[in-house]
Amino acid sequence: MVSFAIVPGGLALAQTTTEAGTFNTSAPGLPGSLKTTPLLDAWIRIAPDGQVSVCTGKVELGTGVRTALLQIAAEALDLNPDVIQLITADTASTPNEGYTAGSHTLADSGTAILHAAAQVRMLLVASAASQLGVDAPLLATRDGAILAPDGRRVSYGEAVRHANLHQDAQPDVPTKPPTRYAVIGRTLPRVDIPAKVTGGASYxxxxxxxxxxxxxxxxxxxxxxxxxxxxxxxxxxxxxxxxxxxxxxxxxxxxxxxxxxxxxxxxxxxxxxxxxGAPLPDPQTVHDFLMSLPSQDIVVAEQGVAPAAIAPAATLKARYSRPYLTxxxxxxxxxxxxxxxxxxxxxxxxxxxxxxxxxxxxxxxxxxxxxxxxxxxxxxxxxxxxxxxxxxxxxxxxxxxxxxxxxxxxxxxxxxxxEPFGPAMIVQASASLDSGGSIVDWRYELWSNTHNNRIANAGRLLPAQLLSPPFTPAPPKPIPMPEGGGDRNSIPLYRLPGLHVRYHFLPDMPIRVSAMRSLGAHMNVFAIESFIDELAGAAQADPVAFRLKHLADSRAQDVIHAVVERFGWQPRIARAAPSSLRPHGAGFAFAQYKNLMAYVALAMEVTVDRDTGEVRIERVVAAVDCGQIVNPDGVRNQIEGGILQATSWTLYEQTQFDRQHITSFDWSTYPIMRFSSVPGQVDVVLIDRPGRPFLGVGEAAQGPAAAALANAIHDATGVRIRDLPLVGATQIDALKA
The missing domain is CATH 3.30.365.10 (Aldehyde oxidase/xanthine dehydrogenase, molybdopterin binding domain)
Known part of the structure; x- marks a missing residue:
């Protein structure tokens, strides 16, 4: 057993905070999680017999990251992924990467492994060059060995005996150019699937x-x-x-x-x-109750002209809400x-x-x-x-x-x-249009409890709260932007001359809440992209053309154009409610997750049964740009899964409670999407950016899927539903009207 210090002593440590945690940053000039754990052998270990182990502080949650991380390490080390042992999240042997959250795994851990493995390979080659008496640039690596032009070889196990991997990574060390990739960018079978589909021990x-x-x-x-x-x-x-x-x-x-x-x-x-114990709030008025609580008011964005300087042609206002989610x-x-x-x-x-x-x-x-x-x-x-x-x-x-x-x-x-539930949220939005149909002022306020009650102390653990004496939970704190918590994705990516965003952070929690996949992005993108459609209607503009008119980001434009082409989007202007009993409609939405991760545009076609209020999703087309793609099928898995999960939240899900208890305690009282409600077709277009940074994709589809669904229902029926779930007890009556 080899022991070593993960963080070198004697360093001045800066702090950085993301959803994945707050870290001491000992090497801020290094990429990914090397910032916090710069030692090469914290990531890559090679035994004298040549066994290669790769360590990550991130975990497999069903997203396929084990496979992707193996591909990254295999590419950098010129190995077959099958021969690498991947060690995940063990406090005795892996780096501390905080939480696996916020779509950070490839951006943080994948980037660290790519650069650490590339530098380990260089050290192995240098060691072999010394042993062989050959200049390092003349050596090649393949299948766990360093090869000389004359056929001599040194195995990685032999080379590591004369190489010091217990040293810090260095900045700006070149990695393999994407034109030489043999493993990254290929669809490889996920290593976690076989046992799951054969009844093996998986969990x-x-x-x-x-x-x-x-x-x-x-x-x-x-x-x-x-x-x-x-x-x-x-x-x-x-x-x-x-x-x-x-x-x-x-x-x-x-x-x-x-x-x-x-x-x-x-x-x-x-x-x-x-x-x-004390009673819970009235579920019928819980959103108003939340808005009445004391808040910590945060200015998320403030730019542009004052309202008095604007002479708008039209001003729209809307309120949106989301219930607690399980x-x-x-x-x-x-x-x-x-x-x-x-x-x-x-x-x-x-x-x-x-x-x-x-x-x-x-x-x-x-x-x-x-x-x-x-x-x-x-x-x-x-x-x-x-x-x-x-x-x-x-x-x-x-x-x-x-x-x-x-x-x-x-x-x-x-x-x-x-369990800690996904927080209920309220959004109030207003925006003004000029005579040319451009947005000239945008005002957005949201109310939410914390989206991060993860383990900051023992009091955040429910059993510890029940002990005598009880442990007290650490007070909730907002997650700083640009990551954000409840305010994640509350700043639109669109060009807006006047932009005013406020987050009313609510420290008091009447119901226990914490992180739900995508945090506030699900609600904020739902509200923003629904409101963009409403503004497009007021401007008598096609929703897609209206978005493109307000977008300067070329990568955003690319995913939108990709969806338009694959979906066969036909320009549409807001129309009166169709008379058909089973009207069709199409909706569109776009977002860049956190405004710094993957871009996703999405179009959805639905049919609504006006007799029953049932919504049938006929087809979905999504386009995603997540930078360099590691495993194409893995990216498709994540976008498809995000679409399904978000449509389940958006159509059906709502945590139920009365004045004393949580009452949604099984699958009948908390319905989720069934197989019969799965979209008829889901098509994902991938836009690869070889050599560009990995952009997290696991949570990128949730917001756009929610908004596209609401916009499609409005297109089909003329009914604008702003309160989730879209087919809840109250909302379904509007669809049946």
């Missing part, structure tokens, strides 16, 4: 350890409820029950078998007596934990092993070096779901049974009722 839910026991937790019936009493005598006498764990309001049971643990959990829940992971969250010789090991599908380690160490009053978090993929994630909470459950229960591996899996209703 932490599948993990089984020798001597493992099973635990289930009993959550309070509602927010703020306190445990008055529990008689566990009957539960402790049940077959297989090993222990009942109680601490304050925290309650769990351990058994030798999973089903016995479930039976015991149900009996324990019946035996518990609770005192109710992550709805298909597999309820799960973790395994074991305390052995004073060391806690957690197998978890957290998106951030290092932040979780900090939270668990604080909760258990253990030194952080005595806590190891190992990522194992979970069956469902895309945001801050129950993964961190259940890891805390496993840690607490494992402490009560030292030496035994403890497996904890949440029940469906526990996941649905207690």
């Amino acid at each position: 932490v839910q599948d993990l089984r350890l020798a001597g493992m026991v099973h635990a289930r937790v009993v959550r309070p019936p509602a927010y703020g409820a306190s445990l008055i009493s529990v008689d566990s005598t009957r539960v402790e006498a049940l077959p297989g029950v090993m222990k009942v764990v109680r601490n304050g309001n925290y309650l769990a049971v351990v058994a030798d078998d999973e089903w016995r643990a479930i039976v015991a959990m149900r009996e324990l829940a019946l035996a518990a007596r609770w005192q109710a 992550h709805g992971s298909i597999g309820p969250s799960c973790a395994l934990a074991q305390i052995d010789n004073g060391v806690l090991t957690i197998w978890t599908h957290t998106q951030g092993v290092y932040p979780l380690r900090e939270g668990l160490a604080q909760m258990l009053a253990m030194p952080r070096e005595k806590v190891r978090c190992i990522h194992v993929e979970g069956s469902g994630c895309y945001g801050h779901n129950g993964a961190d909470d259940v890891a805390a459950d496993a840690a607490l229960i494992a402490r009560a049974l030292p030496g035994r591996p403890v497996r904890v899996q949440l029940m469906r209703e526990q996941e649905h009722k207690w």
Whole structure:
């Protein structure tokens, strides 16, 4: 076992903050995550036998990044991806890259691996040149060996014996030119798929350890409820029950078998007596309630002329809203934990092993070096779901049974009722047009709780809040722009002479919330691109032509033109509601994720049944520019998946609650898109930019898909729906009218 310092000592460290975390930046001149972890052997390790290991602090969430990162490393090292061992997110062996979030994996980790691997290759070649007595430029690399013109070869394992990889990466070291790429840019089969489609062990839910026991937790019936009493005598006498764990309001049971643990959990829940907590807000007026809360007002953008200097031909105003959203992971969250010789090991599908380690160490009053978090993929994630909470459950229960591996899996209703939800949001927009149909003033305000309650301290872990004494959550903070949280993508990419954007950040949370895939971009792009369509209608302009008129970014124009061509977009002006009982409509939307990552334009055709209000998505065409494409099919996967997820949110999803409880606790009370509602056709056009930076693509389609859907429904029916979900109980009546 080789140990080394990840960050060199004696350096002045600057801080940088993104959704992926706040980091000490020891080498700001380096690309990607080399800024925070510059040592080459933190990323690339070569054993004397030639085995190549590549390390990343990012994790696989079902997006195919394992395959893409292997391709990047293989390209830089002139290896077959199949021979590389990829180590992901383990606090004992990988760099700290914070969270896998915000579409940062390729931009940060992929870039770091590309440059680190290129420099490792140079060091290996220099070592071989010395051994062979040949000038380094005359040597070639292939299949794990350095080759001389006369046929002599030195393996990577032999070369590394005389090469020092324990040194910092250097800036501006050239990498392989894209014209020589043999692996990057090719569609390779995803390495995570075979086990998933053959029933193999793929997820932490599948993990089984020798001597493992099973635990289930009993959550309070509602927010703020306190445990008055529990008689566990009957539960402790049940077959297989090993222990009942109680601490304050925290309650769990351990058994030798999973089903016995479930039976015991149900009996324990019946035996518990609770005192109710404070009421929840009225769900019928929750958006007005949120707008009434104290806010931290943030000026996101302020430029251009004052209103008095404008003589507009028309001014439009609109209000949009989004409900709370549930992550709805298909597999309820799960973790395994074991305390052995004073060391806690957690197998978890957290998106951030290092932040979780900090939270668990604080909760258990253990030194952080005595806590190891190992990522194992979970069956469902895309945001801050129950993964961190259940890891805390496993840690607490494992402490009560030292030496035994403890497996904890949440029940469906526990996941649905207690996870941190995607925040509800409200937007108020107004804009003015001049006599030529150009936007001359844009005013945009949004209200939202935090979109980041990830683990900043033990108090952000739900089980820690239930202990006696309870841990207090760290106060929520907004994520600075340009990443942004609730204000992500609140600044349109369009040319706007007057631009005024305000974020009313709401620290008080009546309902527990945190990160949901794309954060505020889903809502902001939905609102902005819906409003752009409304303005195009007021200007009597085709929605696509209206967008192009206000766009100067050539890459934005390219994705729009690509969709227009592939979709066969026909210029359209706002029209009266069709008389057909099954009218067709087409909608368009565009955004660059965060205004600094992937560009996506999207057109959607829908049919609306005016008798039932059912919306059928007939076809979707999207175009994406994410810079250098690593795996074309992987990019298509992400755009297609983003479209499906966003249409499910936008059409159907809404977390339900009453004055006491979260009431959407299963798939009947929280409906998601079914196979019968999947679009008839999804076509993704890829625009590759060889040699350009990797731009995150995993969250780029959510906003445009939502807006294009709303715009298509309006085109079909003449009904403009501004409150999500589009076919919610109230909205569907408008479609049936």
